Amino acid sequence: MSSTSGDARNNVIVFFTDQQRWDTTGAHGNPLDLTPNFDRLAAEGVHVENSFTCQPVCAPSRASLQTGRYPARVGCFRNDIPLPEDTPTLAGCFDEAGYDTGYIGKWHLGDTDTAGPVRPEQRGGYTDWLAANLLEFTSDAYQTTLYDGEGRAHELPGYRADALTDAALDYITRERDAPFLLFLSFLEPHHQNQRDDYPAPEGYGERYAGAWSPGDLAALGGNSAEHLGGYLGMVKRLDECLGRVLAALDDTGLADDTVVLFTSDHGCHFKTRNDEYKRSCHDASIRVPTALRGPGLDTGRPITRLVSHIDLPPTLLEAAGLDVPAWMDGRSLLPLVRGEDDDRPNDVLVQISESxxxxxxxxxxxxxxxxxxxxxxxxxxxxxxxxxxxxxxxxxxxxxxxxxxxxxxxxxxxxxxxxxxxxxxxxxxxxxxxxxxx
The missing domain is CATH 3.30.1120.10 (Arylsulfatase, C-terminal domain)
Structure with a gap:
């Protein structure tokens, strides 16, 4: 993997949330001021206004973001299918270019018989590891267990999103000689599976209960009346965590050399379209908040064309100064950022499984x-x-x-x-x- 821009190899951070609808952000008109840090990221950088997952369920969406390929082509077309060990990946590209590569949080692409440790062969090429295969089953709101590269369990204190952010700040601020790729993967605002609940930080769910409802939920209901307050409280805390990451980049002088991508794996329709939360073609399931900031991305101009998750890995590679491999299905967004003419279709393809x-x-x-x-x-x-x-x-x-x-x-x-x-x-x-x- 060669550099396309000489010695300008930028760091990359992916701030990745789970099951977050696009309309939870102020940049998309949410009235509750939940996301001032995301909104600033979008205003200063590139707001991808129409951003869509290519599969509205956890593992397939994650497989696409780790490979730049459609889930059915990778083989991970539903949950409980591990990422094939011989699959070329985003982290592999960065590793080949001499980057440090780190992964923190939820993985959901390992063997199905373990919720916790992930075998090295199934870590997608990441060399620094602090994660759980199924974080929803090894953690709760104030109890977080992650596993290091040797498979050892680590109990992290505090609210789960804060704990992952603490680990990320430790990774970002380390002394190192090489640039880094950090993939920071939260569980929030996904529901807590064991009790079908959205556990926000203490006091946050109450703050937003009954405060606002998007049009589809106002009309169709589902179980949103019970859970939307907690869900929005989780979104608020995630944005506070994003603010901490951006502040750390400023404080360490890394902001000018670091590409930051914020996105989510899919949305949430609160049991309005089927008997669970996603796995449907509706925007509540497939449309997600996405923004980028960093070198070459500080334009303040949005991308209004429709963008798929498969376009994000090639974008990160080009923004870091690396070649985009031919095996990726997606196309970098950098030509759109630069305002160049582009012949790509203004539509997105979504694959749906399980339902x-x-x-x-x-x-x-x-x-x-x-x-x-x-x-x-x-x-x-x-x-x-x-x-x-x-x-x-x-x-x-x-x-x-x-x-x-x-x-x-x-x-x-x-x-x-x-x-x-x-x-x-x-x-x-x-x-x-x-x-x-x-």
């Missing part, structure tokens, strides 16, 4: 989703035929409350969207027919 074998196309106006009839959503990574299932006019129905797929007037729209989805599938190696329902 259905589905594929969706998100365009600026339309959400089109298709499913594979009768296919086993747990064991089937893809299909040779999909049929119409969802159509939303996002211009007139931004909260996706009216599925138009069966409306006679939708036929004129559906035909081009089927063709567009089929082309996007073919680009990923999935040659499938996309047909009308029935």
């Amino acid at each position: 259905e074998v589905g594929r969706a196309l998100r365009t600026p106006r339309w959400k089109y989703g298709a499913v594979a009839p009768g296919r086993d959503a747990w064991n089937t990574p893809c299909a040779d035929r999909y049929v119409d299932a969802y159509l939303y006019d996002l211009e007139n129905d931004p909260h996706e409350l009216r599925n138009l797929v069966a409306e006679p007037a939708a036929a004129e729209v559906l035909g081009p969207l089927r063709e567009r989805l089929a082309r996007r599938l073919a680009e990923t190696g999935e040659h499938a027919v996309v047909d009308p329902a029935g």
Whole structure:
């Protein structure tokens, strides 16, 4: 892996949250002032206004961010499938270029028979390790257990997000001779699985209970009335942790040489679209907050085109001054940042598993989703035929409350969207027919 910009090899920090909706941020119009640090990051750097996961469930989304490839192509098309040990990765690229590479927090790409330690062969190429395979099962709000590179357990004090941030600050401020890549992976604002709850820091859930609800939850409810306050309290604490990381970069003089990416693995629909929290084509599941700041990224100009998670790893490599390997499916955002003409399509492809074998196309106006009839959503990574299932006019129905797929007037729209989805599938190696329902 060679440098594309001489000796200018920038540090990289990925600040990665879990299950965070895009509309929790002030940059997206949230009225509660939950995210002043994210909003500042977006205002000073590059706000990716329309950012989408390519798979709305933990492991597949994480596989994409570690590889720059679609989940079905990697093989991690659902949870409980480890990242294949021979898969080339983002960390491997940075390691080859002489970087220190560190991972802290939740991994969710290791062997399924352990929640805690992850074998070295399954760590995606990261050399400095303090993580748990399934952090939701080795921790609680005020009890955090992570495992080091030797597999030894470490009990970290304080609220979980604060504990991970403390570990990150220790990593960032170490004396070192090489640049670094740090992937800091939180569990917040994901629910606590053992009791189906959103445990915010003490007092935070109460602060935001009943304070605000996005349009889809106001209309559909789900279990948001019970849990939204805690969820928003967790978002607030995450932003405070982001502020601590940004302050540490300023205090150590590293801010001018460090690329910071903030994003999340997927969103949360609070049991409004199916019987759990994600795994659907709706924006509540797939749209996430994303912003970048650092050398070459301090433009203050947003990217308004639609962006997929697969575009983020190549962006980090180019922003660090490294080549982007041909095996990545995504394309760097740096040409868009520089204002260059770009022929990439203004849409994103989303793969859906576990709840259905589905594929969706998100365009600026339309959400089109298709499913594979009768296919086993747990064991089937893809299909040779999909049929119409969802159509939303996002211009007139931004909260996706009216599925138009069966409306006679939708036929004129559906035909081009089927063709567009089929082309996007073919680009990923999935040659499938996309047909009308029935």
